[in-house]
Amino acid sequence: MEKKINAIAILTSGGDAPGMNSAVYAAAKTACAKGLKVYGVRYSYWGLTNDIDNCLIEFNVNNIGDILNQGGSYLRSMRFKEFYKEEHLQKAIANCRDKGIDGLVVIGGDGSFRGARDLTLRGLPCIGIPGTIDNDIPSSDYTLGYDTCLNTIKTLCASLCDTISSNDRCMVVEIMGNQCSDLTVNGGIATGATAIVVPEIMESINNDAAGYVVEKIRKARELREAQGTSSGDIKKFYLVLVAEKMPGVNVADIASAVEKKLGIESRSIVLGHLQRGGTPSSFDVIMGCRMGNKAVKLLMDGISNRVVVRKGSDIVDYDILEALDMKTPFDYDLLEIANELGV
Numbered sequence: 384m385e386k387k388i389n390a391i392a393i394l395t396s397g398g399d400a401p402g403m404n405s406a407v408y409a410a411a412k413t414a415c416a417k418g419l420k421v422y423g424v425r426y427s428y429w430g431l432t433n434d435i436d437n438c439l440i441e442f443n444v445n446n447i448g449d450i451l452n453q454g455g456s457y458l459r460s461m462r463f464k465e466f467y468k469e470e471h472l473q474k475a476i477a478n479c480r481d482k483g484i485d486g487l488v489v490i491g492g493d494g495s496f497r498g499a500r501d502l503t504l505r506g507l508p509c510i511g512i513p514g515t516i517d518n519d520i521p522s523s524d525y526t527l528g529y530d531t532c533l534n535t536i537k538t539l540c541a542s543l544c545d546t547i548s549s550n551d552r553c554m555v556v557e558i559m560g561n562q563c564s565d566l567t568v569n570g571g572i573a574t575g576a577t578a579i580v581v582p583e584i585m586e587s588i589n590n591d592a593a594g595y596v597v598e599k600i601r602k603a604r605e606l607r608e609a610q611g612t613s614s615g616d617i618k619k620f621y622l623v624l625v626a627e628k629m630p631g632v633n634v635a636d637i638a639s640a641v642e643k644k645l646g647i648e649s650r651s652i653v654l655g656h657l658q659r660g661g662t663p664s665s666f667d668v669i670m671g672c673r674m675g676n677k678a679v680k681l682l683m684d685g686i687s688n689r690v691v692v693r694k695g696s697d698i699v700d701y702d703i704l705e706a707l708d709m710k711t712p713f714d715y716d717l718l719e720i721a722n723e724l725g726v
């Protein structure tokens with residue numbers, strides 16, 4: 384392979400996600416193996432722009448060792464909202480030129496890819512890798528961190544079910560996703576939730592999330608009582624998953640409606656940032672490695688302004704601008720499965 388660049392930098396941007404470190408590790412190791420200089424940039428675009436001297440770590444095959452399977456972001460991840468401003472972009476470009484960096488790998492979400500496109504347009508070749516628990520990057524079937532996060536939701540909800548099954552209670556759980564319903568829908572299937580509430584159903588339920596959940600649980604209870612069991616031990620607990628950031632919807636109100644209307648003692652919980660931590664799943668580690676490896680090979684081939692994404696079981700790359708314009712239709716079939724199983 385012809386070497387078209389000499390030194391690359393790698394950064395993580397936006398909310399941290401399990402698997403980001405795996406991608407950093409793979410990009411760094413690939414570049415080391417090909418004889419490039421490799422830097423990690425601490426504190427994302429902010430570090431690249433405002434404090435390059437303190438934020439650059441030079442990686443080699445010895446000191447990159449331990450982060451492959453680490454959760455969070457070793458390099459630190461943050462949102463630098465001002466990064467679209469010309470003065471910041473020019474400063475970042477000048478800093479990279481000064482340090483001899485001629486390629487950048489950016490691991491983050493769509494906002495981070497916009498920064499990568501802006502830098503490429505100004506002369507620094509960049510490649511993006513989708514890293515966020517939300518799975519909300521339309522160009523990719525999958526984002527680093529999503530699989531681990533789903534597993535975490537499953538584990539945390541199993542703990543909740545231990546306690547609610549002991550008290551015949553209902554638990555209403557708020558799930559992250561930043562306006563993308565994937566974690567809630569697939570989390571609902573993985574946990575056997577009785578009801579899930581996501582933005583895509585709101586119109587069809589007249590924006591009455593609490594009323595919808597009450598009816599769903601009422602029907603489930605009727606079915607359970609009608610079918611009975613030989614021991615007479617009917618399942619009496621209910622798990623409900625609700626997507627975060629839905630205007631006018633909150634888990635405490637839903638729990639209180641279930642208690643009032645159905646007489647089922649109810650509690651609510653926001654899982655919050657517990658969902659974002661943890662050791663990456665093998666799937667996230669392997670995807671991070673495949674994406675990190677490919678990103679560096681593209682840069683070495685003189686290719687830039689691309690995002691490395693998963694399509695089906697392949698790792699492919701798209702132009703960043705095209706990728707940013709893509710839309711993913713909501714999967715109503717999956718929602719139907721979640722609903723059919725929620726009894």
Ligand code: F6P
Pocket residue numbers: 398515516517559560561627659
């Ligand atoms: O994008 C990842 C994410 O965890 C979202 O699911 C959530 O809405 C948001 O970040 C939380 O952001 P912060 O950590 O800044 O509170």
